[in-house]
Amino acid sequence: MQKFNKLKSIPAYLPIVNIDTDMIIPKQFLKTIKRTGLGKNLFFEMRYDDNGSEINDFILNQNPFNKSKILIAGKNFGCGSSREHAPWALLDFGITCVISSSFADIFYNNCFKNGILPIILNDEKIKELSEYAKRKEEISIDLKEEKIIYGNSEVNFKIDSFKKKCLIEGLDDIALSLKKSDKIQTFENNLKASKPWIFND
Amino acid sequence: MPNTLYDKIWNDHLVDQQDDGTALLFVDRHLVHEVTSPQAFEGLRNSNRKVRHPKLTLAVADHNVPTTDRSKGISDQESKIQVDTLESNCKEFGIQLFGMGDKRQGIVHIIGPEQGFTQPGTVIVCGDSHTATHGAFGSLAFGIGTSEVEHVLATQTLVQKKAKNFRVNVDGKLPLGVTSKDVILQIIGKIGTAGGTGCVIEYAGDLIRSLSVEQRMTICNMTIEGGARAGLIAPDEKIFKYLENKPMSPKGEAWNKAKEYWKNLRTDEGAKFDKEINLKAEEILPMITWGTSPQDVITIDGKVPNPLNEKDVDRKNSLERSLNYMGLKPNMAAKDIKIDKVFIGSCTNGRIEDLREAAKILKNKKIASHVHAMVVPGSGLVKEQAEQEGLDKIFLSSGFEWREPGCSMCLAMNADKLKPQERCASTSNRNFEGRQGRGGRTHLVSPGMAAAAAISGNLDDVRKYQN
Numbered sequence: 081m082q083k084f085n086k087l088k089s090i091p092a093y094l095p096i097v098n099i100d101t102d103m104i105i106p107k108q109f110l111k112t113i114k115r116t117g118l119g120k121n122l123f124f125e126m127r128y129d130d131n132g133s134e135i136n137d138f139i140l141n142q143n144p145f146n147k148s149k150i151l152i153a154g155k156n157f158g159c160g161s162s163r164e165h166a167p168w169a170l171l172d173f174g175i176t177c178v179i180s181s182s183f184a185d186i187f188y189n190n191c192f193k194n195g196i197l198p199i200i201l202n203d204e205k206i207k208e209l210s211e212y213a214k215r216k217e218e219i220s221i222d223l224k225e226e227k228i229i230y231g232n233s234e235v236n237f238k239i240d241s242f243k244k245k246c247l248i249e250g251l252d253d254i255a256l257s258l259k260k261s262d263k264i265q266t267f268e269n270n271l272k273a274s275k276p277w278i279f280n281d
Numbered sequence: 282m283p284n285t286l287y288d289k290i291w292n293d294h295l296v297d298q299q300d301d302g303t304a305l306l307f308v309d310r311h312l313v314h315e316v317t318s319p320q321a322f323e324g325l326r327n328s329n330r331k332v333r334h335p336k337l338t339l340a341v342a343d344h345n346v347p348t349t350d351r352s353k354g355i356s357d358q359e360s361k362i363q364v365d366t367l368e369s370n371c372k373e374f375g376i377q378l379f380g381m382g383d384k385r386q387g388i389v390h391i392i393g394p395e396q397g398f399t400q401p402g403t404v405i406v407c408g409d410s411h412t413a414t415h416g417a418f419g420s421l422a423f424g425i426g427t428s429e430v431e432h433v434l435a436t437q438t439l440v441q442k443k444a445k446n447f448r449v450n451v452d453g454k455l456p457l458g459v460t461s462k463d464v465i466l467q468i469i470g471k472i473g474t475a476g477g478t479g480c481v482i483e484y485a486g487d488l489i490r491s492l493s494v495e496q497r498m499t500i501c502n503m504t505i506e507g508g509a510r511a512g513l514i515a516p517d518e519k520i521f522k523y524l525e526n527k528p529m530s531p532k533g534e535a536w537n538k539a540k541e542y543w544k545n546l547r548t549d550e551g552a553k554f555d556k557e558i559n560l561k562a563e564e565i566l567p568m569i570t571w572g573t574s575p576q577d578v579i580t581i582d583g584k585v586p587n588p589l590n591e592k593d594v595d596r597k598n599s600l601e602r603s604l605n606y607m608g609l610k611p612n613m614a615a616k617d618i619k620i621d622k623v624f625i626g627s628c629t630n631g632r633i634e635d636l637r638e639a640a641k642i643l644k645n646k647k648i649a650s651h652v653h654a655m656v657v658p659g660s661g662l663v664k665e666q667a668e669q670e671g672l673d674k675i676f677l678s679s680g681f682e683w684r685e686p687g688c689s690m691c692l693a694m695n696a697d698k699l700k701p702q703e704r705c706a707s708t709s710n711r712n713f714e715g716r717q718g719r720g721g722r723t724h725l726v727s728p729g730m731a732a733a734a735a736i737s738g739n740l741d742d743v744r745k746y747q748n
């Protein structure tokens with residue numbers, strides 16, 4: 081996994097609430113058996129018209145937002161289906177940080193598995209940051225310090241310490257858990273004794 | 282200290298817990314389908330890892346499969362690759378698969394309970410948000426992403442943080458024609474699509490206890506639409522009876538032992554909930570969704586909202602956007618909404634009781650001539666049972682199509698989809714933009730309401746058609 085350190089970019093602002101994962105990447109693109117290549121279909125229905133041409137009004141079709149690494153969006157971002165294709169599509173497009181006042185659980189978790197940082201801020205701060213998007217000015221994210229720097233101001237955000245460590249070091253969850261194999265084994269042995277039916281034995 | 286049902290299952294599955302609360306949970310049951318697993322198996326292969334417990338894993342192809350004649354296989358190349366990939370992965374890693382030709386094939390959340398793979402007190406995961414369905418059995422069941430699928434395959438555990446406890450109490454009796462689908466739509470309307478974020482919801486109260494096992498699944502299924510991680514109902518005799526003698530249920534001495542354990546799976550008196558709401562069953566009416574979010578609910582007697590009455594700007598914009606997408610006018614009566622299609626099926630309402638409920642309304646009636654309607658049973662076994670009861674004949678003679686099992690038009694990954702601006706009364710769980718086909722317009726309803734809509738040609742009150 082890509083390590084997450086510091087990030088500087090002009091953010092793109094998408095002021096829609098309840099952006100669901102069907103909107104982020106519609107189902108016709110879930111037929112892939114790969115993780116990559118989904119970026120061109122990110123927000124497909126909003127991005128392209130019926131003839132497949134880019135819709136100029138859509139923010140991610142506009143320069144410089146087509147190169148944004150930070151997306152600011154309305155509350156409850158990523159609700160709906162559990163598809164990890166949503167963060168894969170964001171990542172493939174180049175977005176590695178999403179800022180919203182709230183996220184759906186599964187999406188939030190999926191971000192960390194892919195080196196994407198989801199940041200929760202209150203509506204007021206989001207308004208302030210969205211001004212930077214409108215003026216096409218850069219903002220900076222410092223994960224280590226847990227803060228966003230914009231103009232002469234900064235705002236702190238909170239992040240689970242374990243998730244933060246994994247992002248910064250680009251750690252593979254599975255390898256970490258496999259280090260606890262002994263504990264898993266002990267658990268399984270106890271389980272076999274206490275609830276033998278679980279293993280269908 | 283008194284514990285909730287969720288606390289108990291959680292504590293019972295803790296393999297390890299770090300100081301910051303990050304826990305490693307043991308997973309008893311892992312369901313796998315073709316859409317969210319290929320990248321996980323690829324990950325295993327790339328890092329030379331095995332599946333830790335193939336016997337605790339069950340796979341099925343459901344999202345991409347055609348619901349018409351299957352003898353010629355899948356014509357869409359990409360769909361075919363995905364289904365074939367699942368098959369070869371299952372072979373390589375030794376996982377049991379219900380393939381397309383298997384009578385037991387069906388929607389992943391329907392076959393789990395049907396086979397007795399789903400059991401009380403277990404932790405069940407699947408790369409699919411509607412895994413919440415299995416909570417009806419008193420199991421902690423939730424959807425995970427593909428990286429987590431890989432993690433579970435490799436370690437039989439999952440990294441998790443504990444969620445909050447949220448209890449929804451529904452007491453009383455439902456009025457005639459009102460079903461558990463209306464109950465859950467009402468709940469989501471009340472709490473909103475983010476109302477359950479960070480929580481596990483336990484459904485309680487005498488109405489919930491009075492529901493059949495299948496009706497409970499409908500409620501738990503849509504818990505995710507309320508933003509909660511999982512939905513739970515304490516298991517009781519109905520659940521035990523349902524599971525007895527299912528192919529994968531424990532047998533003999535193991536059954537008795539399991540049942541003893543299952544009986545204690547309930548929230549202790551005085552346990553603390555972080556959040557709690559109460560509903561009266563008597564006040565719930567047949568519901569429809571009018572918009573593009575499952576929280577956009579009104580009763581069938583109601584009217585589509587008017588954005589001008591909204592003070593909150595976000596909410597106003599989102600109302601306008603939805604009305605525009607749905608092609609509806611503010612203040613329009615629900616019953617004036619004309620429909621083109623009817624879809625009965627999905628993991629929300631594709632079980633035998635759902636089909637019975639719809640067939641009861643359709644008996645000796647014809648659907649409106651402009652309506653195209655289809656039934657997609659949730660599994661091969663549901664289909665077989667329905668045919669034994671003659672339900673297929675009722676559907677067919679009313680004008681419905683009778684299809685092969687799968688997800689079908691719930692998410693339109695196969696050939697079943699709405700055309701732009703086509704309007705559908707659907708028993709599925711999501712009315713998102715484009716969910717049933719680009720530009721398609723979805724109204725979520727109960728199976729009885731879907732049948733009523735098919736007959737009338739517009740959204741209509743199921744109570745009018747009670748036989």
Ligand code: SF4
Binds near residue numbers: 343709
């Ligand atoms: S029926 Fe619909 S909601 Fe259920 S698993 Fe299939 S696609 Fe998902």
